[in-house]
Amino acid sequence: GGSPANEKAAKQPRMHEETASSRVQLAQPAGGWPIEVRKSATAIGQGLFAARNVSAGEVILEELPLLIHVDDMAKHETCSHCFRMASGEKLVHMCAACGEVGFCSQACMDAAAESSHTTAECTALKHSLRETSEWTDEDRSLLRMLIKALLLRTQNPEGWAGLQGLAAPWDDPSLATEEAVEKDRHARLLKAVPETLDGRVVLESEMVGCIRRDRCNAMGILSRHGVEYLRAAAVYTVASRINHSCAPNTARLDFFDAPPGQQGRSGGAGGSARGGGASKGGSSCKSEAGGGEGREGTNLRVQLRALADIQKGDEFHMHYLSMMAPFSHRQERLPLEYGFECVCERCSLDALYPPEEEEDE
Numbered sequence: 001g002g003s004p005a006n007e008k009a010a011k012q013p014r015m016h017e018e019t020a021s022s023r024v025q026l027a028q029p030a031g032g033w034p035i036e037v038r039k040s041a042t043a044i045g046q047g048l049f050a051a052r053n054v055s056a057g058e059v060i061l062e063e064l065p066l067l068i069h070v071d072d073m074a075k076h077e078t079c080s081h082c083f084r085m086a087s088g089e090k091l092v093h094m095c096a097a098c099g100e101v102g103f104c105s106q107a108c109m110d111a112a113a114e115s116s117h118t119t120a121e122c123t124a125l126k127h128s129l130r131e132t133s134e135w136t137d138e139d140r141s142l143l144r145m146l147i148k149a150l151l152l153r154t155q156n157p158e159g160w161a162g163l164q165g166l167a168a169p170w171d172d173p174s175l176a177t178e179e180a181v182e183k184d185r186h187a188r189l190l191k192a193v194p195e196t197l198d199g200r201v202v203l204e205s206e207m208v209g210c211i212r213r214d215r216c217n218a219m220g221i222l223s224r225h226g227v228e229y230l231r232a233a234a235v236y237t238v239a240s241r242i243n244h245s246c247a248p249n250t251a252r253l254d255f256f257d258a259p260p261g262q263q264g265r266s267g268g269a270g271g272s273a274r275g276g277g278a279s280k281g282g283s284s285c286k287s288e289a290g291g292g293e294g295r296e297g298t299n300l301r302v303q304l305r306a307l308a309d310i311q312k313g314d315e316f317h318m319h320y321l322s323m324m325a326p327f328s329h330r331q332e333r334l335p336l337e338y339g340f341e342c343v344c345e346r347c348s349l350d351a352l353y354p355p356e357e358e359e360d361e
Contacts, residue, residue: 026062026301033061035238040315042343043243045167047315054310060250061304065234066159067214068300069148070101072140074223074231079104081112083232083256083300085224098126100144120151120198128192139185142211145218145233146193149210154198162237168212186211217241219302224257231256239302245317246330246346249310252318253303317344327354 034054040047054060070078076090080101086092091102093109101117103109113119124147132140152160186208193202214233217240221232242250310316321333327350334342 026064026298034058035061035316037238037241040243042315046241047243048238048241050310050312050314050316052312054306056306056308058306059303060306060316061239062301063236063239064297064301066162066237066240067145067149067152068232068234069141069144070232071137071230072144073137073229075100076102077223078102078231079108081108081116082297083221085231085257095122098122098129100125100129118151118155120155121147124151124194124197127194132192135188139188141230141233142185142214143189143192145214146189146207146210147197149214150193150197150202150206153206154200159237163213163235164209165237166213166217166235166240168209168216182211219252221254221256234300234302236302239304242304242316242318244320244334244342245344246319246342247344248317248319249307249314250304250316250318251307253305255299255301255303258299327351 036049093103218233
């Protein structure tokens with residue numbers, strides 16, 4: 001979902017394209033992307049709507065991440081700058097100072113010092129993760145995300161403002177149960193995060209807000225190997241505002257493993273998932289929209305494509321879980337992971353006429 005309050009009735013998306021991980025700029029079509037960001041009638045906050053008629057297969061958005069971090073479990077296989085996975089079993093270039101991030105090449109390691117792995121982040125990771133050996137991978141990954149998110153305050157103030165503009169259902173006081181479930185986790189993370197980051201005091205409210213927005217808006221990047229696991233998670237200024245439907249009209253494509261010079265193609269990109277959900281597979285198709293093909297850094301972009309003809313004014317949707325997830329799984333996981341109960345047309349039909357496999361359970 002999108003921003004919870006004070007939205008304009010409709011507006012063209014503003015792209016925060018200069019991220020901590022990449023300084024490239026993505027080209028847009030002559031008329032801009034066919035998207036309006038405005039209040040959704042069926043979800044909390046904003047959604048993405050067709051600004052004109054859109055044809056099936058058309059690229060409706062390409063965007064670089066506002067915030068991206070490697071999952072703790074994948075830190076030895078996933079480059080913390082280009083986010084490609086190691087060609088061998090493990091990365092050979094680990095940061096000597098913190099030991100918590102690795103790189104696929106010396107070039108990525110050198111470039112990261114000025115962008116994706118600054119001295120401030122390196123110092124914070126070394127300080128914060130040293131006492132977390134007993135933590136779960138999920139909590140250690142949350143800590144990595146928090147450090148990157150909070151550093152936006154000083155390193156990319158416009159990006160920080162964009163992150164605050166994303167909604168989380170748990171901002172609603174009526175959903176106070178999240179606080180009870182997460183109270184211990186918040187306290188543990190607050191204790192681990194340095195009191196100041198890049199010279200600025202860390203407020204508990206800022207930290208909790210980052211956790212909520214990551215939980216609701218992050219898109220998981222799966223590994224490219226046989227066993228699927230999260231390699232990284234990314235938040236996008238515009239793409240993260242797309243709302244869910246179990247019968248979506250858009251598909252998401254990633255290009256993370258595209259070789260340098262071939263970044264307009266998926267190049268065997270790993271699958272993707274919204275948050276911690278199940279896989280939504282990638283696809284081998286060429287970008288039609290310009291996207292800076294061949295320039296290093298464009299492999300980090302996300303691409304949304306229309307699955308069918310979409311009329312002007314209709315809302316774009318994607319599936320947050322697996323398209324194959326049964327009705328009972330969807331009804332259980334969506335409230336837990338995203339704070340809403342799905343009442344889309346597919347779920348309404350499944351409720352009236354349960355699929356045979358669920359009747360047998």
